[in-house]
Amino acid sequence: MSPPVAPPGWSRWLVPPAALSVHLSIGQAYAWSVFKPPLESALGLSGTQSALPFQLGIVMLGLSAAFGGTLVERNGPRWAMTVALVCFSSGFLLAALGAAAEQYWLIVLGYGFVGGIGLGIGYISPVSTLIKWFPDRPGMATGIAIMGFGGGALIASPWSARMLDSFGTGSSGIALAFLVHGLSYAVFMLLGVVLVRVPPGAARTAGRAADAAGSIRVPARAAVRTPQFWCLWIVLCTNVTAGIGILEKAAPMITDFFADTSAPVSATAAAGFVALLSAANMAGRIGWSSTSDLIGRKNVYRVYLGAGALMYALIALFGDDSKPLFVLCALVILSFYGGGFATIPAYLRDLFGTYQVGAIHGRLLTAWSTAGILGPLIVNWIADRQEAAGRHGSSLYGLSFTVMIGLLVVGFAANELVRPVHPRHHAPVRPAPEEAADAGAVPPQQAGPA
Template sequence: MAVPSFLARERIIARPGFNRWLIPPAALAVHLCIGQAYATSVYKAALVSHFESSLTAIGIIFSIAIVMLGLAAALFGTWVDRNGPRAAMFTSACFWVTGFLVGSLGIATDQLWLLYVGYGVIGGIGLGIGYISPVSTLIKWFPDRPGLATGMAIMGFGGGALIASPLSRQLMSFYDPAYDPKVPTSIASGHAVSMLFLTLGLVYLVFMMFGAFIVRVPADGWKPAGWDPSMVKHRELVTTASVSAGNAIRTPQFWLLWVVLFCNVTAGIGILEQASPMIQDFFRQGDGSLVAGAAATGFVGLLSLFNMGGRFAWSTTSDFIGRKPIYMVYLGVGMILYVLLATVGSSATWLFVILAALIISFYGGGFATVPAYLRDLFGTYQVGAIHGRLLTAWSAAGVAGPLIVNGVLDTQGTPGELVAGNYRPALFIMVGLLAVGFVANLLIKPVASRWHEPSTASSTAVPEGASR
């Protein structure tokens, strides 16, 4: 599919002397906007009230968006690689913003199905394309620090909720004076949420287009000053060869890494999905009163902070200790943290918060490190397309995680009456999942040379970040 000339790769080849540190802000401009997906809980109760529906029916909107994220990333990954980051970011903005506008119309006209189609399907496509759009470009601009580069961008997706949550509350209070964002029981009107969607769509359009029009790709043969490409191959799993997206999905390494990501994400979503009620249930007193109810809102914000910080800190650490060892930390230490959370997590609020925050930092770190892991295994050629296919693990985890936790809790008692012990079966299931991921990570070996592209083919093709 051809793109207009102003979006073409040839128009965004960087001139000599271009500062590569302008690329992370371009990526952040997109990821901070699409990271709003983590802030849907802010207006969930308002939508339930407006549509006179259930939490499950409203929660499906988020699930649809995450499923479409994975599918869009997989289907459009090669297109993103071929046409470059500006075309991808521009397309992502169009879908993401259209999703908000259609969703706003659905709320205003009391048509829940329009919200499913708008935010869920159309917006979800924008999520998928936007998520992968800057990744391989950043890897090519920062071949010396790929973990740092992808961490800087994907950190924005984890931190998008830190901006969107308070902004959404303030905007809803502006559109509905009866709504008080400081009162947990206060619920905004449907009109306020509709106007919120309209406003966010227009604001995100500006910022995402800013990112699209400042992004650049390096010229053929560019490398950072003083960097020797031969230094890349200093660990067993790091290759200087190239593997196409079509061949990558035929390798055991791809599917082992798919299992690793699925297990890590499923375990993390289990806590994110239940964050607010979980801390209250863990510290519910015998008479049913809550000793940590006031801390629930702050706890959710803290998890968002660790989700964002983990994406940068852990992925940067992987540049020094390697991708496989850092995943051994995510999964191995994660198992220990989950066991502690299940057994002694309810003994003290501060202990519960620390354990949960570390687990979520590993969840975020897993997302940010995986593009660099793919680059190590398969090279930079079509790494964006490979990343897109791998994100189907996120789609599967986005469905599996909530189903596991909610399914277990449904057998344990009535919401609002649960206590710490009711969560233990679900938490131990997460331990088992992390164990599976740990073994899968151990089994990852270098990709066999028979999957490598011929040197002439990979040098003449046009992967993400290159040009003719």
């Protein structure tokens, strides 16, 4: 499938809605915690077990983005969005079958493995294209592209809760909710497939000239051999681990924190908390990434990691004494979490140029795969162990929050080590055809503006 090229007069502002239609759909992954309590009750699962579909989905997101990044660059955004649609929707249909048959392994396979491939390909499908459409404002562009992923749960969380209220929280009700999700998201993602376009030749030429003038053209294979890439890998992994630790267990976490108070949190209020976190996640993606265009990528990551550690400390020390403080700190952490995702493509663009930024971005998302295991594992495993030891309420999470603070400090140090990439890693302005093919670069006739 050749990338659809925008005709003369095409507005670049039509591309963000195409990106949002895909990212708002796959962003449902952030509402998984709404399904955790019903699944645990219906199928007799522990908190750690009920996190498996989400964890595997994030692992597959990173792996499919890493291995599929060059294919996305070569085949274009429409091909990528089509693959994402098929995999993500099919994953829900398999999960629905698994819930109906009470076969949890099928839910894990469908939602986690198949749907996770859709997550990864869908996640990176519009990022490179939007950077090429908006070379003047890369932070804002990537914020637009990735904003929808953070906001997906803003829609999916209350929608899922309402469906479970209507269909029931047994296995058949969960199955029906999965089925509705799969069919609805297929239709919505189709809008992005139809609408997306790549820039025409004139914009490509101008963009390539600007990139050459900047003398930053680092191929993907060279990028992964630089210390800058691995510093950013640590930065992204620690920031994501800290955010996902709250997000994946958000609904049961706030319920546990205030279970022993005079005003416990209801299931409906917990679902509303998940929606609020999604709103903060979404706002952080466009707000903080746009701010990075003004203050610089390194400075904004200093905020994410340093202030994020402070927010975790406040929750650990005072969170169970005040609902507003708990909610506020969690919202700030999730805004940093979302902002980190949206800013990282622009950070990569600053360091490595736009030559193969999509492929480099895909490889870096293996940090997300790692964080997708670490975050839920740290929080759920420690909570399960503390509960087995007879503890309850906020004491289930104190140790895991301390671990998160330590990880954020490590990420802060890694960010401080980032320096400009040495010119020896740069490619020639016009690389040989075999180099471009080997790295999976876009052929000149298909490339967008660099």
